[in-house]
Amino acid sequence: MNTPSRRFAVLLAALSAIGPFSIDTYLPAFPAMAASLGATDVEIQQTLTAYMIPFAVMMLWHGALSDALGRRRIIIGGLALFLISSLVCAFATSVQMLWLGRAMQGACAGIGMVVSRAMVRDVLDGAAAQKLMAHIAILFAIAPAIAPIIGGSILAWFDWHGIFFFLAAFTGLILLAAILWLPETLPPEKRQSLHPLPLARAYGTVFAHHQFRRLSLANAFNFNAGFLYVLAAPVFLIRHLGLTPQSFAWMFVPTIAGMMIGSYLSGRLAGRLSSARTVAAGYGLMAFSATFNLGINLALPPSLPWMLLPLPLFTCGMALCMPSLQVLALDLFPERRGLASSCLGTIHTGMNAVAAALIVPLLWDSTLHLAMGMVGFLLLGGVAFALSRRRA
Numbered sequence: 001m002n003t004p005s006r007r008f009a010v011l012l013a014a015l016s017a018i019g020p021f022s023i024d025t026y027l028p029a030f031p032a033m034a035a036s037l038g039a040t041d042v043e044i045q046q047t048l049t050a051y052m053i054p055f056a057v058m059m060l061w062h063g064a065l066s067d068a069l070g071r072r073r074i075i076i077g078g079l080a081l082f083l084i085s086s087l088v089c090a091f092a093t094s095v096q097m098l099w100l101g102r103a104m105q106g107a108c109a110g111i112g113m114v115v116s117r118a119m120v121r122d123v124l125d126g127a128a129a130q131k132l133m134a135h136i137a138i139l140f141a142i143a144p145a146i147a148p149i150i151g152g153s154i155l156a157w158f159d160w161h162g163i164f165f166f167l168a169a170f171t172g173l174i175l176l177a178a179i180l181w182l183p184e185t186l187p188p189e190k191r192q193s194l195h196p197l198p199l200a201r202a203y204g205t206v207f208a209h210h211q212f213r214r215l216s217l218a219n220a221f222n223f224n225a226g227f228l229y230v231l232a233a234p235v236f237l238i239r240h241l242g243l244t245p246q247s248f249a250w251m252f253v254p255t256i257a258g259m260m261i262g263s264y265l266s267g268r269l270a271g272r273l274s275s276a277r278t279v280a281a282g283y284g285l286m287a288f289s290a291t292f293n294l295g296i297n298l299a300l301p302p303s304l305p306w307m308l309l310p311l312p313l314f315t316c317g318m319a320l321c322m323p324s325l326q327v328l329a330l331d332l333f334p335e336r337r338g339l340a341s342s343c344l345g346t347i348h349t350g351m352n353a354v355a356a357a358l359i360v361p362l363l364w365d366s367t368l369h370l371a372m373g374m375v376g377f378l379l380l381g382g383v384a385f386a387l388s389r390r391r392a
Contacts, residue, residue: 011182012119013136014174015075015112017143018082022051022109022167023230024147024252028245029160030234036160039095041235045361048231050099052353055106056346062114063342064199067192071115071122071338072184078111079175083168090164101164112174114345118338121330122185133323134267142256148233148248155245192336202336206343214388215329216344218279220351221381222286222318222325225374226255229311231356232364240302240367251308258312262319275324276389282324283382285317290375297371307367314374325385 026033034044066074085104092098120132154162193199206212229236229251237243237251262282269278293310300306326344333340363369 007181008183009132009136011174011177012112012116014177015079015116016136018079018112018171018174019055019109020143021147021170022082022086022105023048024143025151025167026160026163027148027230027233028152028248029155029163031238031245032155032160033098037092037095037098042361043095046357047095047098047102049353049357051102051106051109052349052356053106054103055110056349056353058107059110059114059342059345059349060203061342062111062345063118063338063340064192064194064202065338066115066118066186067336067338068194070184070188070191071119071186072178072182075111075115075182076175076178078108078115079171079178081108083171083175086164086168086171090161090168092161092164110345110349114341115338117326117330117341117344119185121327121334121337121341128270129327131267131270133326134263134270137259137263137266137319137323142260146252148252152244152246152248186338192339199339202339203343206333206336206340209332211388212329212332212340212343213347214384215325216347217351218381218385218388219322219325219329219344220348221377221384222282222321223348224351224355225286225290225377225381226311226315226318227352228355228360228363228370228373228377229255231352231360232370235364236367236370241304241307250304251311254308254312255315258314258316259319261312262316262321263323265316266320266323269320270323275328278324279321279328279385282317282319282321283385285320286314286378287317287382289313289317290371290378294368294371294375297368302367328388 030041030044033039033047034041037044062074062078082105085101085108088104089098089101092101116136117133120129120136124132150166151163154166192202233248233251237248238245241250243250262285266278269281273281289310293314296306296310329344330337330340359373363373
């Protein structure tokens, strides 16, 4: 497959979008779920943790399995498992059953994200790979913009169970498309063994690589700086800004528009600027917006539209960095792209899980604390990237 088709790019974007859909679609339903299941706000918040911990753990295996068994087979199996776990959530009658369903979702939701990255590197190199990743990111960014809007609309007509029935139907459509149109990009002669000793050595080599770790941490910290607001959205938007569950578009549409613009710029700059310079430009934009956000929160009480103005600027800078950081990391291991993509995703999602379980509940009591959290994660990401360049 020398020239990836537009349908191939759209299908990879849809596979990557399952993760954001499974997080963002049900956020507007948090208050309704707490009332329906007799659960506290923290117990409902932990449905995110129940999802993200298995998501991070299983990401270690998705890429290695696709390196050994082929990309297509792993994706189709993962989609089928995600559909079943969405139905478990849809029929949940207690918060414990919902935790179980969310854990099952998390265990297979990362397959599309991990394996699609490896498929891009199977068929393209260098600037062309960065450009395709950026184009996929533009399409992928639509998911978190429309997901909470869809969730809020479903909640207006049905109860929260309908959101998980929607996720099951959405996954079913992608599964059918994958069966019909997804090609295999890893020929049998390039596949790797699943023998425990070589596999353990491969994992050890990837995780021990200083530059890979630092690039992965930079990618994860940058993302978490903006993702704090997604994880805290039910409290940030409903409690602090006084919006309804049907009004999440106030934050998600401009924020994701910023991400789409950043991804577009990354694609346009591929081959014109080096990956390192593209990342540096993204950090400059993120630093400006995070400082602007902190200043607004110090000067003003929580209010619209001021609390939301810096967020699209930040996500634009974040998306400008992300494809370049990922390409730089994966290029360190050309023979183990699937496994390297798994390790990259595990570090990324592990940081997300820590944020969801520990950091966001400590910060969501105040919009100023969320702004400080953004600055803190961005500083960590900048330091990690600077160290990766020094090491290189």
